Amino acid sequence: MTTPADAPEVDVQPLGEFLGQLAARLPAPGAGATAAIEAALAASLVAMVGRFTSGDGYAEHRDVVAAVIAQADAVRTTCLAAAAADETAFTAVTEAYRLPQDTPEEQETRRAAVHAAQVEAAQPPRDVIEAAAALLPLAEQLLPIANPNVVSDVAAATAAARAAATTARLAVEVNLRGITDDAARADLSTVVDRVEELIRRADAVEATVRERLAR
Numbered sequence: 698m699t700t701p702a703d704a705p706e707v708d709v710q711p712l713g714e715f716l717g718q719l720a721a722r723l724p725a726p727g728a729g730a731t732a733a734i735e736a737a738l739a740a741s742l743v744a745m746v747g748r749f750t751s752g753d754g755y756a757e758h759r760d761v762v763a764a765v766i767a768q769a770d771a772v773r774t775t776c777l778a779a780a781a782a783d784e785t786a787f788t789a790v791t792e793a794y795r796l797p798q799d800t801p802e803e804q805e806t807r808r809a810a811v812h813a814a815q816v817e818a819a820q821p822p823r824d825v826i827e828a829a830a831a832l833l834p835l836a837e838q839l840l841p842i843a844n845p846n847v848v849s850d851v852a853a854a855t856a857a858a859r860a861a862a863t864t865a866r867l868a869v870e871v872n873l874r875g876i877t878d879d880a881a882r883a884d885l886s887t888v889v890d891r892v893e894e895l896i897r898r899a900d901a902v903e904a905t906v907r908e909r910l911a912r
Contacts, residue, residue, distance in 0.1 A: 729783035736861035742854035
């Protein structure tokens with residue numbers, strides 16, 4: 698697989714290796730990392746459409762497209778980092794649950810450790826939802842000007858972003874159960890509440906693309 702000359706280099710795990718670990722009986726990677734990869738795929742598709750929407754025939758949109766490509770590449774990097782962070786955070790939660798709880802002091806230490814670990818574990822999927830929220834407007838900007846040969850990939854990008862957001866929502870909600878801090882719960886709940894709007898916007902892009910393809 699080749700990398701565009703203007704795309705940033707990212708040191709990542711081979712996809713086949715990641716999928717093998719995902720399929721194995723291992724605590725991580727899991728849903729959170731999956732959501733991050735889904736969002737990274739969405740970002741890659743947005744960037745690809747942008748790169749095909751260039752050249753003399755798209756000169757009037759050059760600045761918009763260049764900005765979209767740069768933002769999509771940055772989001773992809775963020776999502777790959779979130780995938781790695783999710784595995785580390787989930788491992789910390791597992792270790793916190795393994796702490797001894799034979800005495801009241803140990804129980805309190807364990808409770809605090811679990812809470813702190815779950816707050817941290819909610820951050821990577823939270824970042825994925827934010828990434829999906831950043832990608833939807835990029836796809837919407839490309840949709841009316843995209844190279845018609847790759848317009849279906851705009852819808853594919855928003856479908857992947859929708860999957861990323863809904864998967865990440867589940868990962869956040871799993872961790873919310875163990876978070877007792879009101880401010881942390883409120884912040885995460887606000888992010889989760891954005892997902893329905895992201896679904897609506899992704900569906901709208903797909904509907905527009907399918908209507909265009911049916912002409």
